[in-house]
Amino acid sequence: MLSQTLYRLARWTTRRRWVVIGAWLALAVVVAGAAGASGAKLEDGFTVPGLDSQQANDLIAASGGGQDGITAQVVVTPAGDGTFRSDEAARTALAQLQTDVAALPHVLGTTDPSGALATDASATSGVVSSDGRVALLRVQYPTLDQLSAADLEALKAVPHDAALRVEMGGDLFFAYEGSGENLGELVGILAALVILLLAFGSFVAALLPVGMAVLGLAVGIGGMTLLASVMTVPSYAPVLGAMVGLGVGIDYALFVVTRHRENLARLVPADESIARALATAGRPVVFAGGIVVVSILGLAVAGVPFMTAGGIAISLVVLVMVVASATLLPALLAVAGRRVVGRRRLATTSPRWERWTRHVTRHPGIYAVGVSLVLLALAAPVVGLRVGIPDDxxxxxxxxxxxxxxxxxxxxxxxxxxxxxxxxxxxxxxxxxxxxxxxxxxxxxxxxxxxxxxxxxxxxxxxxxxxxxxxxxxxxxxxxxxxxxxxxxxxxxxxxxxxxxxxxxxADVGQRVNDRLPVFVGAVLAMSFLLLMLVFRSVLVPLKAVLLNLLSIGAAYGVMVMVFQWGWGADLIGLEATVPIVSFIPMFMFALLFGLSMDYEVFLLSRVRESYAETGSNDEAVVRGIARTGRVITSAAAIMVCVFLAFVLGEDAATKMFGVGLATAILVDATLVRLVLVPATMKLLGTANWWLPAWLDRVLPHVDVGHDPEPAAVPVPAPAPARV
Structure with a gap:
């Protein structure tokens, strides 16, 4: 039984709390050191077997002409208002610049704009503009495995005469130039601390989930670098891994800490409370984390190697967070003791969320139809979604x-x-x-x-x-x-x-992803439906969950089209120009969001199922389940939204897309879907929510993420009277 395994694991970690914490700290140091010593590089290889463009590139590489390598472009124009034809000083400076660039290490050759100007062939050379204002110096390098960031720095350091204005770009910059300092991790962590402090009223309780997530992220990102020693890991993986790792790590810890505080409110001793918390809230964490990992690994269906590699690397971070939630977090809670309670009065249910849920279930039809129309309107722009790769x-x-x-x-x-x-x-x-x-x-x-x-x-x-x-x-x-x-x-x-x-x-990668997306979506939907059916012993509950998740993901896609293709609110996120949606983002987002939305689904429905087992009333179970989880879900969603939106501060358009898309989907899923559509539809379906054909019930194996009664209060001995 999963709950018994988690219970015993928590008891073991609480008894050896300092050993466990020390082991995690040592693991982080060792992984970071090994990653630094490995010399592994993250590479953006777009090699995709079977594409027409890949066949062309392979043929060119086999010809040995050097065109299979990467290039840089040095774009030169006179500093004044003249042209290269009229400005002799600019022509002389251009010739010297061309000589200096050609002499750099690993440069195989350059175009010859100064030669074209000297022979009056500039108008037809293709390296000098027809008006004589712009000269293009194309620099040919070998393949990426023979280069390093030092080659880019050497090119940028080439001196040039004051008579010239020199700008640079091209593949070499794409491979090695960072997108500017990204404060996403720091801003996301600070925002999470504030939200947790407001939710818990205890600095210790707020600090523990963040501390666990940061330490887990250090191990996960270090492991990602080590993974790059044996396979090609794309450069976007650490950024996306940090986004997802911080979000799920803090959320998973939040679920466990909340259950622990509820147990403490019932006077359960601290170590026993931790074990019970992990045995109950830890089960949805393990289950939801498993769905996230499997969904991301499902990217292999696309047949795009760099997406598969990125999925493996990011799923590693999620897996580390699940393990940290089951081992490191109980040890930290044991050290904190009852200090996680703080001064705020603890309550197992929220009267505010109880009133809200009773209100929704009194008008289920209106809310179900109204919110569905809102989500469909947000998703409508998806029909105009255009994929590509944003360039310079x-x-x-x-x-x-x-x-x-x-x-x-x-x-x-x-x-x-x-x-x-x-x-x-x-x-x-x-x-x-x-x-x-x-x-x-x-x-x-x-x-x-x-x-x-x-x-x-x-x-x-x-x-x-x-x-x-x-x-x-x-x-x-x-x-x-x-x-x-x-x-x-x-x-x-x-x-x-x-x-x-x-x-x-x-363009070919985008088309490949579009062609494989329906297969991938179908596979993830089928897997999620089957797993939820196993967990909740129902046909309609998982079917409803799948359909509602599709609505929230569709709304996120629609918002991305509005912002990045139509330019709505682009200035607010620092987007300089409208761009197509990065070709691999829709599939990546689907994998991530479907897995992440299961966090809330499993956490909420586990409580609903518990209440249904206690009361036998579907309506009362829905009200109690949301009353017990509404505050936690909104807090968890607020943390994820802040973490994801913090990454919009970066300059890279793809990072902004992930931030906006993931934040939108989580916001929609945790509010409109989870706290409005779920109670409304469950009210409309009534006891049919829990219908499962008898023959299917006999065939399906039982999974231990269902009913778990609330722990009975354990009396705490009264303190001995003070001696006078």
């Missing part, structure tokens, strides 16, 4: 990458910021390269095409779209090249053409 154009204007991006778009057109690299397998037909280049150049979505470069049996053609990398029209151009242009150009040839490059790769 979404960064703040103060960043050099953004300024380089704007200069390139101004001088060469928006498509120059996202070149399309066409790889043509010639199959013994050298004329196919020219045929493909001519056909691509004739497409209305293409602004220009460079001369084909032939190496062996492979031709590489660089093309520039008329639209920017993030625009939907660019994805349409890529699709048109593959579906119409290439087949027509190579109708009489055995040659095969593929579109590669970062822009095409990002």
């Amino acid at each position: 154009g979404a960064l703040p204007p103060s960043r050099t990458e953004r300024q380089a991006y704007d200069l390139v778009a101004e001088g060469f057109g928006p498509g120059r910021n996202g070149p399309l690299v066409v790889a043509v397998e010639l199959a013994g037909d050298p004329a196919a390269a020219s045929a493909v280049a001519a056909a691509v150049a004739a497409d209305p979505g293409v602004a220009g095409v460079e001369e084909p470069v032939v190496r062996g049996d492979l031709a590489t053609i660089v093309a520039y779209a008329t639209t920017g990398p993030q625009e939907e029209a660019t994805a349409d151009t890529i699709a048109r090249l593959r579906a119409d242009v290439f087949p027509a150009a190579l109708a009489d040839s055995a040659a095969v053409a593929h579109v590669g490059g970062q822009t095409a790769n990002f």
